[in-house]
Amino acid sequence: MKLRQVSDLSDFSRGHWLRELLCRGEEPSHVQSSPDGQHVLLLQKSRPPALPRLVAFQRHSIAGADLERSWQPPQPAPVGLLFLQSPVVPDSWVLAVVWEHGRTEVWHFVVAVGWQLLQTLELCQGARARVVSVCSQGASLVWCEERPPLGAHSDVSKCAFRFCVCARALELGEQGVRLGTARIVLHNSPEYQVLASPQHVFLVPAAAGFATTSKFLLIWHPEKAEFTITAPSAGFIHSKVLRSSSESDFKKLLLGSVGLVSGFAPLDIHTSTVSSSGGLLLVSTKGSVSIVEPDGTQRHIFDLEGVPLAQGSPVQLKTFGSILACVLAGVLYLVDQNSGRLVEKEVLSMKEVHFLESQGEEDSIQLLSQSGIYSFTFSKPEDTSRPEPCLVEMVFEEACRYYQRRSLSSSKLTVEKLKKSGTFQAPVVLAAILQHSLHQKQKPARSLQDSYAKLLSTVSLELQSYMSLELLKTCVVCAPESEVESYCKELVEQEVSRILQSDMDKDNLAYLNSVFASFPKAAWKATRSCLQLQQNGDGLLVARATPEVWKKVLCQPQLEEVGQNGMVPLFELICASFLRFKPKWLPSFVELTQQYVSSSWSYGSKEGPEGRVPLYKRALGVLARKNKHGEADEEMELELLLCSKRPKAVLQALHLLIHLKQWQRVVEVAEKFSKLSPLLNKEIFITLLAEFAQHRELDPYLDRLWPLCPAELTASDILTTVLQHLPHSQEDPVPFSSEGNQLTVGLLKPLLQRVVQRPSVQDEMYSDALQSSTFPPPTPPREH
Numbered sequence: 022m023k024l025r026q027v028s029d030l031s032d033f034s035r036g037h038w039l040r041e042l043l044c045r046g047e048e049p050s051h052v053q054s055s056p057d058g059q060h061v062l063l064l065q066k067s068r069p070p071a072l073p074r075l076v077a078f079q080r081h082s083i084a085g086a087d088l089e090r091s092w093q094p095p096q097p098a099p100v101g102l103l104f105l106q107s108p109v110v111p112d113s114w115v116l117a118v119v120w121e122h123g124r125t126e127v128w129h130f131v132v133a134v135g136w137q138l139l140q141t142l143e144l145c146q147g148a149r150a151r152v153v154s155v156c157s158q159g160a161s162l163v164w165c166e167e168r169p170p171l172g173a174h175s176d177v178s179k180c181a182f183r184f185c186v187c188a189r190a191l192e193l194g195e196q197g198v199r200l201g202t203a204r205i206v207l208h209n210s211p212e213y214q215v216l217a218s219p220q221h222v223f224l225v226p227a228a229a230g231f232a233t234t235s236k237f238l239l240i241w242h243p244e245k246a247e248f249t250i251t252a253p254s255a256g257f258i259h260s261k262v263l264r265s266s267s268e269s270d271f272k273k274l275l276l277g278s279v280g281l282v283s284g285f286a287p288l289d290i291h292t293s294t295v296s297s298s299g300g301l302l303l304v305s306t307k308g309s310v311s312i313v314e315p316d317g318t319q320r321h322i323f324d325l326e327g328v329p330l331a332q333g334s335p336v337q338l339k340t341f342g343s344i345l346a347c348v349l350a351g352v353l354y355l356v357d358q359n360s361g362r363l364v365e366k367e368v369l370s371m372k373e374v375h376f377l378e379s380q381g382e383e384d385s386i387q388l389l390s391q392s393g394i395y396s397f398t399f400s401k402p403e404d405t406s407r408p409e410p411c412l413v414e415m416v417f418e419e420a421c422r423y424y425q426r427r428s429l430s431s432s433k434l435t436v437e438k439l440k441k442s443g444t445f446q447a448p449v450v451l452a453a454i455l456q457h458s459l460h461q462k463q464k465p466a467r468s469l470q471d472s473y474a475k476l477l478s479t480v481s482l483e484l485q486s487y488m489s490l491e492l493l494k495t496c497v498v499c500a501p502e503s504e505v506e507s508y509c510k511e512l513v514e515q516e517v518s519r520i521l522q523s524d525m526d527k528d529n530l531a532y533l534n535s536v537f538a539s540f541p542k543a544a545w546k547a548t549r550s551c552l553q554l555q556q557n558g559d560g561l562l563v564a565r566a567t568p569e570v571w572k573k574v575l576c577q578p579q580l581e582e583v584g585q586n587g588m589v590p591l592f593e594l595i596c597a598s599f600l601r602f603k604p605k606w607l608p609s610f611v612e613l614t615q616q617y618v619s620s621s622w623s624y625g626s627k628e629g630p631e632g633r634v635p636l637y638k639r640a641l642g643v644l645a646r647k648n649k650h651g652e653a654d655e656e657m658e659l660e661l662l663l664c665s666k667r668p669k670a671v672l673q674a675l676h677l678l679i680h681l682k683q684w685q686r687v688v689e690v691a692e693k694f695s696k697l698s699p700l701l702n703k704e705i706f707i708t709l710l711a712e713f714a715q716h717r718e719l720d721p722y723l724d725r726l727w728p729l730c731p732a733e734l735t736a737s738d739i740l741t742t743v744l745q746h747l748p749h750s751q752e753d754p755v756p757f758s759s760e761g762n763q764l765t766v767g768l769l770k771p772l773l774q775r776v777v778q779r780p781s782v783q784d785e786m787y788s789d790a791l792q793s794s795t796f797p798p799p800t801p802p803r804e805h
Contacts, residue, residue: 086135097121101155257317420448637665
């Protein structure tokens with residue numbers, strides 16, 4: 022890395038004053054440069070008697086009016102300096118200064134004239150509103166404002182939700198500047214810092230926010246009117262489209278995720294900023310640097326050296342292409358965002374530095390210090406490990422296996438044949454993209470065909486995930502023993518997610534079996550994350566997995582592939598994890614899986630998983646393989662049988678309850694499942710009538726049992742069933758037994774009366790005739 026001074030600040034208008042302000046050593050100043058790099062804005066926070074001020078400095082001593090604003094506390098202070106592109110003049114911009122009370126000043130710089138105030142606008146609609154954070158997203162301003170309650174509010178929890186996030190278009194035209202209609206993006210929310218990327222807006226909770234709401238981030242997608250809830254500790258949580266203003270309530274947005282979010286650890290954020298790629302860069306108080314992508318996924322990049330960061334210690338972050346530059350305690354770190362590798366590290370002699378815009382130079386960084394502007398030119402080191410050939414070779418090997426499985430030819434397909442034939446273009450295209458993308462770390466990027474460029478943008482996130490995964494594997498190998506467990510958990514989650522997005526062949530299934538056996542707890546957490554399992558507001562288990570993931574879960578290999586070396590299908594692996602870590606969720610999971618099966622395959626279809634072995638039987642098989650069995654396992658067997666709602670399974674559960682003599686539950690199950698079908702109703706009633714004939718345990722429930730009698734049963738059918746199931750006695754029956762456990766006609770009388778009084782099928786057939794006005798009909802006239 023080469024350090025070169027490009028300016029001693031003498032080429033700036035009032036350069037001596039700029040140097041003086043930077044050397045005062047007061048509270049940290051906010052420095053921002055214009056998009057063309059010709060202007061530097063300094064927001065100076067001063068201690069009394071000096072006034073805080075906003076000053077603009079022009080480079081190359083451009084003549085004209087200066088921009089300088091100062092204010093006397095407690096007057097409102099500026100909360101945002103935003104450079105907005107002007108649609109009227111190409112490559113021109115305006116400066117929007119947003120003050121705390123919502124007043125927005127729009128300034129424009131004209132050569133030889135200087136700074137001109139174009140217009141002053143009122144951003145907020147309420148006089149008592151206070152802007153706490155603002156950013157620009159496209160042609161709109163997005164801000165978080167505080168709306169204090171009208172009276173003194175004693176409820177702290179309600180006072181915490183007095184903020185709202187708003188958006189408003191700022192239209193720049195030849196006629197001047199105009200604000201569009203204000204739109205509430207999210208109301209009744211806690212305080213958020215808003216940070217904008219080209220397509221999204223990140224909402225980061227304020228440091229002094231409410232405890233429950235400081236455990237997750239929000240990502241707003243303006244084009245889709247969609248909010249994504251994500252937590253760095255758990256990844257993507259939930260996504261919801263807000264179609265109307267009534268749905269944009271913060272509490273309604275979180276309604277289905279409160280139970281899941283409450284278990285997360287609070288966010289650990291020291292510094293946050295948006296990268297040039299559109300992700301949110303986060304630095305924790307422990308010095309860990311990570312990035313949250315717009316889809317809610319999170320990826321670790323690098324760990325800064327040194328002691329834990331204090332709240333007041335500044336950390337400067339900025340991205341230059343794929344390089345992340347970070348300044349901490351006088352040390353400059355250059356890190357490759359894709360691989361997380363430290364490119365260079367330089368100890369700076371400056372006390373306080375600020376990043377400036379570098380025009381069109383991704384391999385150059387400009388820093389503003391008290392003594393001037395310095396430029397760092399860095400060169401990316403050659404990678405001696407040469408991962409490209411190995412990775413490209415893996416692409417062709419995987420393509421060979423893929424096409425071989427689908428080929429009708431008996432000849433074996435090799436990598437050489439695949440490269441030379443030109444029949445299959447997919448691996449050739451992917452190999453070219455990989456070589457191009459990975460070569461960017463070494464040398465200036467080679468040209469890529471336009472047809473490939475779109476595909477490269479599509480798979481860019483997958484490439485980053487792959488590099489992050491390879492880095493994580495390296496960390497597992499090199500990490501000390503105390504850190505191996507935490508790395509393994511992250512690795513297992515990424516591996517399980519990767520396999521669920523691939524073909525579930527024999528090799529992948531065997532690999533998953535080994536992962537679940539070696540890291541059961543980490544595999545369980547990874548499964549929950551991939552299936553997006555959580556409880557809703559009613560306490561019911563819900564899953565938001567995609568259909569492709571469900572198909573992988575339900576994939577059942579050929580019989581000859583299962584059972585080898587103890588290998589079991591993925592569905593059984595997941596059921597075993599439920600039994601081990603969350604048993605009460607297993608029946609609900611089986612029910613959810615059956616709902617997906619019923620919506621994807623017709624009943625009894627041989628292609629579907631239910632066409633072979635029913636899912637509840639597969640889950641029961643996992644339960645039967647447990648080493649130790651207890652009362653909880655009997656209860657689990659009952660729940661699995663009943664959640665299937667299959668007639669045979671319901672009857673099996675009914676017999677099991679009868680065996681356990683749980684008569685209250687016997688009647689409850691009978692009442693619930695008799696409504697499913699007339700045939701099942703008849704089977705349940707005859708089963709319970711047979712039990713009634715043998716003992717007196719069901720006598721307290723006869724008023725609930727008799728209404729279940731099917732319409733087609735006659736008194737004769739009932740008596741025949743009772744006589745067939747009467748207990749056999751060794752002694753001659755006596756009219757009046759002293760035991761009190763014999764069946765009497767009095768117990769059967771209510772049922773028989775119900776059946777006799779009920780109109781029979783034949784009565785219904787002839788009801789019209791029986792209800793005739795004259796009966797019998799009159800005698801027809803005789804013929805004389």
